[in-house]
Amino acid sequence: MSKGSASALVEIDDLVIAYDTPAGPIRGLDGARLAIGQGETLAIVGESGSGKTTLGMAAGRLLPPEARAESGRITVDGVDVVGAGNEELRALRRDRLGFIFQNPMSALDPTMRIGRQVARAIGGNPAVETIAALLRRAELDDPDRVVGAFPHELSGGMAQRVVIAMAIARKPKLIVADEPTASLDASIREKVMVTLGKLRGETGASLVILSHDLRLIARHADRVAVMYGGRVVEVGETATVLEQPAHPYTRALIAAAAGNEKPGQRLEPILGTPPVLTARCEACAYEPRCNFAEPVCATTRPEERDVAGRGAVCHFAESVLTRAGSQREAGAR
Amino acid sequence: MRLIAYLLPRIAAALITILGVSVLVFLALRLIPGGYADILLGPFVTPEARATIAERYGLDQPVVLQYFHWLVSLLQGDFGVSMVTRKPVLDEFLRRAPVTIELAMIALVVALSFGLPLGIASGTAGRSRGGVARFIGAIGASVPDVVLGSVLIFVFSVWSLWLRVGGYVPFSEDPVGNLRVMLLPGLTLSVFGVALVLRTTRDAVMRVMTEGYITAAVARGERPRDIIRLHVLRNASIPVVTVVTTYFGFLLSGAVVVEVLFSIPGIGLYTFSGLLNRDYAIVQAGVLLAAVVFITINMLADVLYAAIDPRVGAGAKR
Amino acid sequence: MTALAAIRVRLGRLLREDGLSFFGLIMLVLLVLLGLVGPYLPIGDPTRIGAGPRLSPPSWVFPFGTDELGRSYLPRVVEGIRATFLLSVVAVVITAVIGTMLGMLAGYFRGFSDHLVARGADILFAFPAIIVGLLVAAVVGPGQISAIAVISIATIPLFIRVVRSVTLGVSGRGFVTAAEVAGASSGRVMLVHILPNITGAVVVQLTYAMSIGIIIESALSYLGLGVQPPQASLGSLLREGSAYLTIAPWLVLSAGAVLSVAIMSVNLVGDAVRDGLEPLKGRLLT
Numbered sequence: 001m002s003k004g005s006a007s008a009l010v011e012i013d014d015l016v017i018a019y020d021t022p023a024g025p026i027r028g029l030d031g032a033r034l035a036i037g038q039g040e041t042l043a044i045v046g047e048s049g050s051g052k053t054t055l056g057m058a059a060g061r062l063l064p065p066e067a068r069a070e071s072g073r074i075t076v077d078g079v080d081v082v083g084a085g086n087e088e089l090r091a092l093r094r095d096r097l098g099f100i101f102q103n104p105m106s107a108l109d110p111t112m113r114i115g116r117q118v119a120r121a122i123g124g125n126p127a128v129e130t131i132a133a134l135l136r137r138a139e140l141d142d143p144d145r146v147v148g149a150f151p152h153e154l155s156g157g158m159a160q161r162v163v164i165a166m167a168i169a170r171k172p173k174l175i176v177a178d179e180p181t182a183s184l185d186a187s188i189r190e191k192v193m194v195t196l197g198k199l200r201g202e203t204g205a206s207l208v209i210l211s212h213d214l215r216l217i218a219r220h221a222d223r224v225a226v227m228y229g230g231r232v233v234e235v236g237e238t239a240t241v242l243e244q245p246a247h248p249y250t251r252a253l254i255a256a257a258a259g260n261e262k263p264g265q266r267l268e269p270i271l272g273t274p275p276v277l278t279a280r281c282e283a284c285a286y287e288p289r290c291n292f293a294e295p296v297c298a299t300t301r302p303e304e305r306d307v308a309g310r311g312a313v314c315h316f317a318e319s320v321l322t323r324a325g326s327q328r329e330a331g332a333r
Numbered sequence: 334m335r336l337i338a339y340l341l342p343r344i345a346a347a348l349i350t351i352l353g354v355s356v357l358v359f360l361a362l363r364l365i366p367g368g369y370a371d372i373l374l375g376p377f378v379t380p381e382a383r384a385t386i387a388e389r390y391g392l393d394q395p396v397v398l399q400y401f402h403w404l405v406s407l408l409q410g411d412f413g414v415s416m417v418t419r420k421p422v423l424d425e426f427l428r429r430a431p432v433t434i435e436l437a438m439i440a441l442v443v444a445l446s447f448g449l450p451l452g453i454a455s456g457t458a459g460r461s462r463g464g465v466a467r468f469i470g471a472i473g474a475s476v477p478d479v480v481l482g483s484v485l486i487f488v489f490s491v492w493s494l495w496l497r498v499g500g501y502v503p504f505s506e507d508p509v510g511n512l513r514v515m516l517l518p519g520l521t522l523s524v525f526g527v528a529l530v531l532r533t534t535r536d537a538v539m540r541v542m543t544e545g546y547i548t549a550a551v552a553r554g555e556r557p558r559d560i561i562r563l564h565v566l567r568n569a570s571i572p573v574v575t576v577v578t579t580y581f582g583f584l585l586s587g588a589v590v591v592e593v594l595f596s597i598p599g600i601g602l603y604t605f606s607g608l609l610n611r612d613y614a615i616v617q618a619g620v621l622l623a624a625v626v627f628i629t630i631n632m633l634a635d636v637l638y639a640a641i642d643p644r645v646g647a648g649a650k651r
Numbered sequence: 652m653t654a655l656a657a658i659r660v661r662l663g664r665l666l667r668e669d670g671l672s673f674f675g676l677i678m679l680v681l682l683v684l685l686g687l688v689g690p691y692l693p694i695g696d697p698t699r700i701g702a703g704p705r706l707s708p709p710s711w712v713f714p715f716g717t718d719e720l721g722r723s724y725l726p727r728v729v730e731g732i733r734a735t736f737l738l739s740v741v742a743v744v745i746t747a748v749i750g751t752m753l754g755m756l757a758g759y760f761r762g763f764s765d766h767l768v769a770r771g772a773d774i775l776f777a778f779p780a781i782i783v784g785l786l787v788a789a790v791v792g793p794g795q796i797s798a799i800a801v802i803s804i805a806t807i808p809l810f811i812r813v814v815r816s817v818t819l820g821v822s823g824r825g826f827v828t829a830a831e832v833a834g835a836s837s838g839r840v841m842l843v844h845i846l847p848n849i850t851g852a853v854v855v856q857l858t859y860a861m862s863i864g865i866i867i868e869s870a871l872s873y874l875g876l877g878v879q880p881p882q883a884s885l886g887s888l889l890r891e892g893s894a895y896l897t898i899a900p901w902l903v904l905s906a907g908a909v910l911s912v913a914i915m916s917v918n919l920v921g922d923a924v925r926d927g928l929e930p931l932k933g934r935l936l937t
Contacts, residue, residue, distance in 0.1 A: 022664075060552055065459060065934055086937045094554025106545030111567045111642055120563070121553055150643040166553065346773070353774035364790045459935035471671060471922075475915030477866050479873045479889050480907030487900050539931045547936070557936035582779075589781045590870045594893075601781075605874065608785045620786045624777040 009174055009206050010036035010059060015072035016280070017054055017063065017230075027277040028054035028067065030230035030285070033304060036174070041200060041207040043221035043238070045214065045253065049274040051230040056176045056210045060097050061089055077173050094123075098167030098205070100177040100196075104159035108151040114162055115147035121166035137202070138165035139195045157188040164196055171203050178210045193220050214257040218242055226250045229275050229285025236310020246312040246321045248292045284315065292316050336639055343635045347628050354624040355407070359400050362617055407621070413614030415607075422607075422618045426600055433592070433599035435504065435511075437584035439519030444526025444580070449573075451527075452534025456569075457542065457561055466531055473528025482521040482594040489517060499596050518595040522588050526580050533576040537569035544568070570641055578634035585630065586623030669926070675919025682913055686736045689729035697726035697883065708901055715905040719895060724902060727883045728909055734884035735913070738795060738877075739864035742802035746860050750807045751853055754814025755841050759822050768815070772808040780805035780867050781874075788876040798877035802867050806860040810853075817852040821845050851928045858921030865914050885910040 012034040018025040029051050036042050044052040057063050058074055061081050069082040079092050101107040109117060118131045128147060135143035138161040151159055160180065167175055180196060181189035197220055200207040211217055217224060218238060225235040226247060234247040245251045255268040272289040275281070280301075284290070287297040296315055307317040314320060394402075412423045455466030486498050497513045504511040541547065542565060550560045589601035596602070600619060607615025638645045662673070685692075695713075700720045709716045715724035757768035778786075783804050787797045821827065822845060830844050865885075871877035872886025873893075880887065885906050892902030 062548060062552055064932075089937070090554045090556070092554070093552055097552070097554075099549065099552040101545060101549060103545060107549040109546045109550075109564050109568065110644055112563070120555065152644045163549075346770070349770060350773045350777055353770060354777055357774065358786070361786055361790050457936070459933045467671065471675075471915055471919060475862075475918055476911045477869050477907075477914065479869060479886070479893075480903070480911055483889065483893055483896055483903045483907060487896055487903070490897055536931060539933060542934050542936075543932060551936055560936050586779045586782060589785070590873060593874060604782065604785055608789055608876075613789055616785055616789050620778065620782050623779050623782045627777045627779065628773075 007037055008035040009038045009077055010034070010208075011073070011075045012055065012058075013073045015055075015058065015074050016070040017058060018068050018070050019064075020066045020068065024278060025068075027230050027279070027281075028063075029058070029072075030277050030281055031072065032227070032231050034225055034232050034235065036206050036208060038173070039204050039206055040222045041197065041209065041220060042223045042225060043209045043211055043217040044225045044227055044232075045212055045217060046227035047212065047270075047274050049276075050227040052210045052227045053178060054230070055227065056178055056208060059174065059176055059208070060093050060099060062099070095170055096173045098170075098172035098175040100160070100163055100167050100175065100180045102179040103183045104156060104163045105151060105183075107163050108159060110151050112150075113147070114149050114151065114154070118147070118162065118166055118169065121169040123170065134165050134169060135162065137168075137199065138162070139191075140165070156184050157192060160184060160192055161195065164192075164199065168199050168203050168205070172205050174206050174208065175200060175203075176208045176210070179212075180209065181216065182211075182213070189216065190219075196220075214242065214254065226253065229281060230277060231285070231313060232304075232311070233286070233313040234310060240308075240310050244308070244321060246307045246310060246317040247286075247314045248290045248320050249286050251320065252289075252291075284313075286314075292320055336636075339639055339645065340635065343632060347632050350628055351625055354628075355404060355621065356400065358617060358620055358624075359403055362613065363396070412618040412621070415615060416612045417610060422614050425603060425615070426618055426622060429598060429600045429603050431504075432501075432597060433585065433588070433601060435515060436519055436522065436588065436592070436597060436599060437581060439515060440522035440526055440584055440588075441577070441581055443520060443523035444530050445577070447523075447527045448530025449534055452531045452573075453538055453561070453566070455531070456535040456538025457557075457565070466535060470528045470532045470535075473524045474532070476524065478521055478525070478588070478590045479594060481524055482518065482591055485517050485521060486594070501596065501598055514595075515597070518588075518591045518597055521591050521595075522584060526584075529576055529580055530573065533573050534569065537572045538565055541565050541569045567641060571638060574634055574637050574641065578630050578637075582627040582630040585626050669923060672919045672923035672926075675916040676923070678912055679916035679920055682732055682909075682916065683736065685729055686733040689726070689733055692726075692729065694729065695723040695726045697722065697730045698881065699723070708899070709905075716899065716901040718891065718902060719899075724888075724905060727888060728885070728906055731883040731885040731888045731906060732909060732913065734878055734882060735865055735868055735886065735910070738798055738868050738884065739802065739861055742799040742864050742868075743806065743857060743860045745799070745803045746806040746810055747853065747857055749803070750810025750856075751814050751846075751849075753807075754811040755818050755845060755849070757811065758815040758818025759837070759841055759845060761819075765815070768811060772811040775804055776808035778804065780863075781870055784867070784871045784874070784876050788871075793871075793876040794879055795877065798868055798871050801871060802860075802864040805867055806863055809863075810856050810860060813852055813856050814849060817849045818845055821848045824848075851924075855921060855925045855928065858917055858924060862914050862917040862921065865910070865917065869910055885913070 012032055015029050015032045016027065017029040018027050032051060032055055034055070044055060046052045054063065054067070058069070059076055059081065061084070074081045076092060077096050079088065079096075081089065081092070084092065108114070114135075115128065115131050118134060119126050122130065122134065131147055132143040135146055140146050140158060140161050146154065146158065146162065151162075154162065160183075164180075167177075175196075177196065181192050184192060193216060196207070209217065209221060221238045223236060224238045224241045225232045226241065226249060227233065228247075228249045234241055234245065234250045241250060242254060245254060249270075252268070252270045256270050270289065275285045275288075277285070282301050283299060284293070284297040284302050287293045290297065292314075294316065300315070302313050302315050304311045304313045305317065307314075308321055410421075410423055412421065412426075414420065415422050415425055418425065451466050451469065489496050490498050496517050497510075498517060499514070501514050502510040547560060547564060550564055555563075586600075588599070589605050591597070592599045592602035593605055600622070604615055604619030604623075607613070607619065662676075700722055705717060705719055705721045707713060707717045707721075713723050713725065715728055718724055718727065753768050753771075757765040780801060784797070784801045787800050787804075791797050791800070827840060827844050830840050835843070868877055868884060869886030869889065872884045873890045875887075875890060878884035878887045880891070888906035889903055889910070892899070892906060896903050
């Protein structure tokens with residue numbers, strides 16, 4: 001890892017999580033490793049099925065009942081999340097974790113007034129002024145009205161600000177935001193992200209953003225972890241990873257992202273589909289879709305290495321880094 | 334304001350429904366052999382009385398006018414006269430209503446006090462199929478009142494336990510004796526209710542348990558029992574209210590089979606005896622009152638929906 | 652052959668995951684078979700008076716005992732299964748046809764026809780089934796026709812409501828709009844594009860209607876408003892037996908047990924169909 005694990009708030013080590021399905025277990029995480037430092041903003045990117053949501057939710061053991069942790073460890077602020085007792089875990093969630101979900105409307109109870117829901121997030125019997133003050137910190141325009149409102153009376157952006165306020169109510173050490181702006185109007189996404197970043201700064205928490213929006217990540221994340229096939233395949237400073245990717249999958253993601261193209265240039269979709277792992281992958285999971293693949297990629301599982309200041313899980317990370325890019329990828333950035 | 338704007342169209346719809354019910358009953362009664370005079374006076378009436386009725390209700394006039402006359406007399410509380418007692422049938426129904434209401438309340442209380450806790454426990458147990466609860470639900474919904482009532486009558490008439498079969502005593506005369514008579518029919522009616530409430534509650538709770546706001550509450554570290562109390566129950570209650578009000582409506586409109594089986598003199602037994610005696614004024618009143626009670630109960634359910642869910646009637650979505 | 656294999660796989664999964672529903676399916680198949688081949692089984696003649704002593708308890712010769720005329724009760728119960736199922740099936744088929752048509756019309760055309768159908772369903776729904784039974788018996792007289800009419804009147808509004816709401820959902824989907832833009836007639840859109848997509852809901856509703864139908868038939872026949880003697884249905888057998896409940900309980904108990912199993916098997920099969928279409932997942936709050 002590029003950051004020492006001494007100061008790490010979250011340590012994920014060789015974590016394997018499998019989902020039981022009628023057709024047998026499917027691996028959501030296949031030996032994921034990641035350390036999240038105190039106070040940093042880390043973005044986890046990847047396609048659907050890459051494992052980023054599994055990883056994010058695993059931090060609070062919020063996975064569905066059919067998910068099982070098969071091996072490995074995940075510790076949050078010293079608590080072993082997989083092995084913790086229910087009460088220990090509940091205390092962790094309540095006092096040290098904050099979650100922000102993709103759809104704020106479904107994250108709020110439709111039959112309870114906002115004020116009461118926020119009060120429950122704060123805990124105890126907070127005064128209305130305390131509730132309103134918290135909402136004001138989340139930059140809600142009219143907190144006194146919002147306190148008495150029901151969720152359906154709010155806009156999506158307002159509702160997400162309420163959810164953000166609830167997530168920071170107890171000064172968490174870690175905030176996990178799963179696609180926090182994906183369901184919002186494009187015009188307000190940036191503003192909501194700025195609020196989230198500001199509040200992270202105020203609370204000193206670490207912020208993990210699960211997202212596939214590279215432009216958003218480039219502006220708001222200190223570091224980026226790219227996930228593929230249930231593993232973190234590249235992790236490092238945002239500028240380093242996004243400007244000089246060392247993993248072919250990162251390159252492909254950047255090439256496929258809208259907003260990076262020059263006029264007249266076409267976006268390059270990533271061909272093929274993400275893998276469905278039924279057991280530990282003994283090759284490089286990305287090999288079938290990779291432009292750089294060599295025979296060894298199909299036979300040997302790559303391990304994480306330090307490559308030019310970031311971690312990369314690729315047998316040929318150096319050549320990916322140095323090659324200006326294949327014909328297909330020319331000018332992708 | 335919101336409540337009024339929400340309820341007004343519902344009241345209008347209920348009135349239209351009642352009107353439609355009355356048209357159907359009116360048309361059905363025209364089809365009964367013997368004609369309308371029979372319905373009001375019974376078959377053994379003098380031609381003079383017949384003529385009086387014919388004139389009063391305009392039986393020689395067009396059907397639409399006849400309906401109108403009929404409706405007006407209904408609205409004045411004139412549901413006809415019982416052929417047997419020669420008394421207005423409405424009075425007879427009102428006299429018997431408390432018996433049926435008591436029976437309905439016993440069944441409802443038992444159904445709720447077993448169905449709700451079992452449904453909540455089963456819905457929050459984390460299994461996809463509730464074991465014991467599912468079994469109770471499957472049995473309870475499958476044994477018809479006649480069969481269950483017969484078994485109870487058999488058991489309690491052979492082993493004379495404290496409860497009694499038959500020999501109705503009014504509550505005002507002997508409350509304990511009344512309860513001894515009413516408990517078995519009440520229980521018979523309640524078993525289907527227990528299954529109904531249990532299943533509906535369980536399904537509704539399980540649906541709510543997978544909602545995002547429940548995951549969010551778990552993620553906030555709320556206590557499981559607080560999550561159930563504050564977030565699950567209220568959100569799961571709408572389908573339960575629907576089913577319970579429908580069930581209660583059916584109970585109130587007269588549990589004919591159980592009242593016949595246990596000889597309980599409620600409105601169900603009265604309506605049935607009216608049919609057997611060809612006392613059609615009773616049948617007419619029984620059908621109309623049952624429908625009106627049912628529609629009214631469902632209106633009350635609409636009020637409850639609005640009280641439970643702030644989105645109901647807000648008109649914000651769709 | 653492949654269809655058969657697919658059915659076998661499904662049955663196997665049902666057995667593993669939901670033994671209760673599997674049991675229901677087996678019972679339902681058995682009961683239907685019994686109703687179909689009942690008259691040809693060597694279990695005795697249901698109409699023969701004095702086949703044995705009157706009101707004799709169950710024995711090897713008369714497994715369900717005999718009734719007050721000395722008729723063997725087992726063949727009578729089998730005949731009752733036949734009559735009860737036949738009546739309910741006829742009524743439910745009528746309900747399915749009318750309910751599906753009206754529900755689709757209301758859900759697809761919306762507007763005025765929707766209001767009309769919805770109000771009509773409300774009006775029918777307001778009549779409790781047995782009370783309607785009394786009215787229908789008064790008008791057309793007791794008998795099978797009136798039992799069928801009552802079952803249909805009681806189940807049609809439920810059918811209409813479900814089909815209407817499912818149709819509302821389906822007609823907003825892309826392929827329906829595409830067919831409309833391509834110039835398909837309304838009838839064609841409903842038959843070819845909507846109907847196949849609502850069959851799941853219709854099948855689930857069909858099983859509920861069937862179970863309600865059997866309950867209503869038994870109640871009406873118990874009250875003497877349905878199947879008339881000498882013909883037997885499970886409800887009319889209960890009526891006959893209830894007069895001798897204390898001295899010959901096997902009459903009511905055997906007919907009642909078969910009736911309850913019949914209703915339960917239909918319910919359980921309905922549950923399995925519903926679970927297949929719309930599974931509910933359990934979760935814990937930890």
